[in-house]
Amino acid sequence: MDVKDLFKDIKKYEGKSVTLEGWVRNNRNQSNFGFIDFNDGTYFQSLQLVYEKDNKQFDEISKVRVGSAIKVTGKIVKSEGSGQSHEMKIDSFELMGDSADDYPIQPKRHTREFLRDMAYLRPRTNLFNAVFRVRSVAAHAIHEYFQSNNYVYFHSPILTAADCEGSNQMFKATTFDLNEVPKDKDGKIDYSKDLFGHEVYITGSGQLHGETFALAYKKIYTFGPTMRTEKSNTKTHANEFWMIEPEIAFCDLNGIMDIEEDMLKYIIKYVMDKCPLEIDFFDKFVEKGLKDKLNKVLTSKFERITHHEAIDLLKKAKVKWEFEPDYKEDIAKEHEKYITEYFNGPVFITDWPKDIKAWYMRLNDDNETVAAVDLEVPGSGELIGGSQREERLEVLEELMQKHGVDKSKVDWYVNTRRFGGCYHAGFGLGFERLIMYLTGIENIRDVIPFPRTPNNCDY
Numbered sequence: 449m450d451v452k453d454l455f456k457d458i459k460k461y462e463g464k465s466v467t468l469e470g471w472v473r474n475n476r477n478q479s480n481f482g483f484i485d486f487n488d489g490t491y492f493q494s495l496q497l498v499y500e501k502d503n504k505q506f507d508e509i510s511k512v513r514v515g516s517a518i519k520v521t522g523k524i525v526k527s528e529g530s531g532q533s534h535e536m537k538i539d540s541f542e543l544m545g546d547s548a549d550d551y552p553i554q555p556k557r558h559t560r561e562f563l564r565d566m567a568y569l570r571p572r573t574n575l576f577n578a579v580f581r582v583r584s585v586a587a588h589a590i591h592e593y594f595q596s597n598n599y600v601y602f603h604s605p606i607l608t609a610a611d612c613e614g615s616n617q618m619f620k621a622t623t624f625d626l627n628e629v630p631k632d633k634d635g636k637i638d639y640s641k642d643l644f645g646h647e648v649y650i651t652g653s654g655q656l657h658g659e660t661f662a663l664a665y666k667k668i669y670t671f672g673p674t675m676r677t678e679k680s681n682t683k684t685h686a687n688e689f690w691m692i693e694p695e696i697a698f699c700d701l702n703g704i705m706d707i708e709e710d711m712l713k714y715i716i717k718y719v720m721d722k723c724p725l726e727i728d729f730f731d732k733f734v735e736k737g738l739k740d741k742l743n744k745v746l747t748s749k750f751e752r753i754t755h756h757e758a759i760d761l762l763k764k765a766k767v768k769w770e771f772e773p774d775y776k777e778d779i780a781k782e783h784e785k786y787i788t789e790y791f792n793g794p795v796f797i798t799d800w801p802k803d804i805k806a807w808y809m810r811l812n813d814d815n816e817t818v819a820a821v822d823l824e825v826p827g828s829g830e831l832i833g834g835s836q837r838e839e840r841l842e843v844l845e846e847l848m849q850k851h852g853v854d855k856s857k858v859d860w861y862v863n864t865r866r867f868g869g870c871y872h873a874g875f876g877l878g879f880e881r882l883i884m885y886l887t888g889i890e891n892i893r894d895v896i897p898f899p900r901t902p903n904n905c906d907y
């Protein structure tokens with residue numbers, strides 16, 4: 449059985465014999481008795497196993513090393529110790545897989561940096577076990593939220609020719625032998641000889657494809673891996689991350705803000721309900737006040753300000769900025785931090801200068817700004833980026849030209865404006881940044897199982 453099922457109603461098992469398989473987190477013993485901290489991964493809490501001198505396997509058990517895989521059968525009894533209500537008295541024991549003396553995860557505090565280098569073993573620690581369970585539960589919450597609200601889960605392609613967030617941001621996919629790349633008569637790479645007959649990338653966003661499905665299903669969402677080449681060595685950027693991209697037909701900018709807020713509250717509540725031990729642990733050891741923060745989000749209305757108002761606020765602040773706030777410019781990390789701390793919670797920033805945002809965003813009547821919205825949260829910074837899409841064919845074509853987008857590669861996308869186009873909007877939620885926000889973990893490398901960042905693609 450799983451330890452999780454045992455803990456669900458441990459009293460029911462009092463005096464009964466059960467068999468468990470799992471790993472040894474710690475083994476402490478004296479001459480007459482010993483304790484094993486046993487964890488099978490299904491539950492945050494470990495089960496204490498007790499063995500005494502009268503057990504004929506006493507010597508064998510007392511030598512079991514940390515990290516070993518074991519199978520135990522024994523009675524569940526009330527514990528006399530203070531750390532737990534119940535424990536198991538081992539009757540029979542089997543070593544399934546020994547662990548060497550140089551097993552790196554010893555029962556002591558390891559730094560997160562050390563564990564990052566042990567990415568294949570770190571899920572066996574309390575911290576990472578909790579992080580990756582929350583990650584799994586949050587993924588489920590997201591599917592449940594969208595499925596129960598009539599969205600269709602759409603699988604956007606991983607290989608693409610479409611340029612959504614900038615082709616310079618995308619990894620190239622090729623079957624060429626890179627030492628012998630075919631060239632044309634001008635010395636340029638001859639992609640006509642490649643598998644697809646033209647240049648192909650690994651997706652940096654499923655949005656453009658998602659829009660086509662939204663114009664058939666009204667409401668869709670994607671949930672999948674995303675790759676970007678940016679060389680940003682920050683705590684919030686990875687070269688491979690997961691993104692959720694809902695797209696909704698007949699929806700405007702205010703509409704997606706409502707959805708984002710509703711979705712986030714749903715996920716937070718779901719994770720707090722399903723992972724109480726994990727959230728308690730984070731609250732105690734990772735971010736003090738995490739529970740209060742999340743509870744406050746559940747009951748508060750998210751702030752909504754325009755980019756112009758945000759810059760006003762930053763200019764008024766008595767802070768010496770590294771980057772001077774500017775009405776025509778992006779908002780820097782230090783600005784995000786100030787704004788989220790000022791409002792002490794999530795903040796929507798809308799209506800951004802058109803030149804610094806993507807080509808598909810709907811131009812506002814002022815001709816200067818676009819109907820874009822970023823959701824900023826304390827710690828993770830930009831958690832969600834979204835916009836109303838430019839549905840007017842002529843305006844879209846103008847924007848594409850200004851941004852230098854090759855129309856021939858996305859003619860199908862442009863066509864959707866000719867075949868029953870309508871106003872629509874969507875957003876992209878960075879899944880790792882969400883997990884950072886839910887757990888208080890400050891570094892994106894610690895919320896994705898095997899992080900890929902510049903100079904780091906081991907395993």
Ligand code: 4AD
Pocket residue numbers: 612613652653654655676678684685686687689691693694830831832833834835874875876877878879880881
């Ligand atoms: O703001 P971004 O680039 O927007 C898009 O890709 C749109 N196509 C989304 C849409 O409207 N459908 O990315 C969306 C979110 C960001 O807000 C951030 O949370 C996350 O994706 N993100 C990253 N997360 C980790 N590492 C990176 N390098 C990220 N780049 C973006």
Ligand code: MG
Pocket residue numbers: 822830832833
């Ligand atoms: Mg963005």
